[in-house]
Amino acid sequence: MTSVIHARGLSKRFGRTTALDGLDLDVEEGSVTGFLGPNGAGKSTTIRILLGLIRAGGGEAQVLGGDPWRDAVDLHRRIAYVPGDVDLWPNLTGGQAIDIISSLRGDRDTARIRAFAERFDLDMTKRARSYSKGNRQKVALVAALASRAPLLILDEPTSGLDPLMERTFQDCIAEVREEGRTVLLSSHLLDEVQRLCDTVTIVRKGRAVDTLEVAGRPDLAERFLSYYGADERPEASRP
């Protein structure tokens, strides 16, 4: 199997804070890879480097065989992204936002958009200003799922969704995996990770501390929590 995402020794500093400190990450083609870790561990920073929004301070990263910073425009035709905080254009409707995001990626398919909007029960005629957090999340999800991009990068995509919509999301990811597409899923929900992911990479303080297969691991929950680390909490909460 080939790596769709391949990162070695990624580092990034913001002023005096070290966000990433030699992070390794591999995502195999056709897999759903979970990306876990406590808040502030460096998940979103990693994703932003993989998307070429920020440049790695050190280390190397390859996405779909290209350099995420140098080849950003070309790679983005083949990546669908759901950000952690979904900020939309307040004066435009959800439907307009989905159309814009899809068109600028270059694969707008109105029939698919309509189908996914229906599955997520999204009213596309409301202006983004009046959407709840969950509805903004649905806009981003519909725009990403309606694309046929070979790689989906999802940053806590179910935050704000109700349980029914969470189930719909899980169905959609299962379909994406059957189509042979690749997913990087950042999440805090152990249940979701266990249900959807093939492998999981756990991040702490800017480093990947463990990578493991999900299937057939009854001790998964304890293992996750050991990394979230009650023993080291005083250090983690230091400013």
Next chain:
Amino acid sequence: MSDDLAGLGRILAFDLRRSWLRMLIWALVLAVLVLATVAYQAQTFPTQADRDAYAGIANTPAVAALTGLPYAAATAGGILNIKLWMTGAVALALISIFLVTRNGRAEEETGRAELLRAGRLGRHAMSLASWLIAAGFALVGGLVSGLAGIAAGLPPEGSLLMGLSWTGCAWAFIGIAAVTGQLCSTGRGATAWAAVVLAAAYLVRAIADVNGTGEQPSWLTWLSPIGWAQQTRSFGEERWWALLPLLALGLAAAGVALALERTRDLGAGRIPARSGPAHAAAITRSVLGLPVRLQRVPLIAWAAGIAVAAVFFGTVGKLMNDLVAQLGSSPIGAALTAGAGSAVDGVLGYLVLVVAVLVSGFAVQSALVLRSDEAAGRAAWEWTAAVSRIGWTGARLAIPAIAALLLLALGGALLGATYGATIGDPGQTGRFVLAAIAYWPAVLLLIAVVGVLVAVLPRASIAIAWSVYGVLVLLAVLGDVLGLPSGVVDATPYWATPRLGAVDPSWGGVWAMAIAAIVLAFLALWRMRARDEVEA
């Protein structure tokens, strides 16, 4: 009611903490303007004979229309009023409007108000605090300006009344901003509608001042809060009672705003949210079309405002023409000419400059979309799509650049056509269009500077960009009044551009600005491509 005000003290302290520095700076700027204007006018008109001569010609329709009908023009205080009163009154009112929105509706729009209101904070505490902070600022700003007048040696009573007339005008518009803050669900809408009312008040009193007899404006001035503030007549009859209607309007409007707030939901306006199309038009889905679509409303609003101003200036120009004809080649006529072919062209050139200043305001606002889109996280949608940073940045620089050219042409054409129609010479339009377009490189330079600021100092760029614009406008409008060295004033973009009807125009500065704008724009593009995304 007391429950509705719970936490008022705390939120007042919080607002003060957020805004004290900008309030302090603005108050000091006003005071310094008073000192500088008085000092320079004392140099220009050192003796009573000089002031008497000035009084004989001060009352021109252009002065009446732009800065108010002159009175007591033979006194140092009267001259200060002619030069600075309108600028101070409008500036203090505008800043107060910004403050009301900043600590009120804008907080509600972002959702931060919800966080606080969920705690022990009364329904009206946040709004009331924003009004009180703005009112306190207006009072301090007015008093400091009055004290500056006293320090400069003007009569104490007149100085204080002048300062307090600015305060009173600001108080009236704090009331207006309080109401628009309840009606509109966005901070931008609240500020814009209050500013529209301010502009309308300015226009009404301008009509009244132009149609005055002698030193008294027509009765229409009593329909405008700015007119009431003018009618305090500091350094003249000194009518303290004219402050009362201003205070009454402020209080009554605040009462209306409280009543509106009592019955509405948090976050909601009075204008209900409408639904919209489920799909985006093809043009909205393109790299250039999206920012155009997003700026559609401000674009139309600025075009309308500039059109109204240009038509108004054109009408004033005719009145000027009549007056200058009487002055002929007297020394006063020569002073008004200021390097132009004729005195009337000198004044008309100043009006074209004001159009260019307005267009620049639009250009700065539009170029700063670069920052606001990125700060709000919306740029990430395009930067993670198949859109290059250069294309994205270029689109947001091209919109103000092209719109500025069109707006300059529009303003110049309407000014020229209106002026031409009133003097019966339709051939004027072309010359005004050219004079207005001459400012394009200056505006482009400003746009490019904003681009570089956003690229290099993203977090500070908005504050710096508006400060740069503010300083340039002050220099453009008051440059010769403040008595700065002519070398400094002439090097600023608006003065480096040849005025309408200049006898021996020098175009070197214009070319230099055009080249500098192109170089800086490339610098901005290059830097935007090389740097990390910086969200707010």
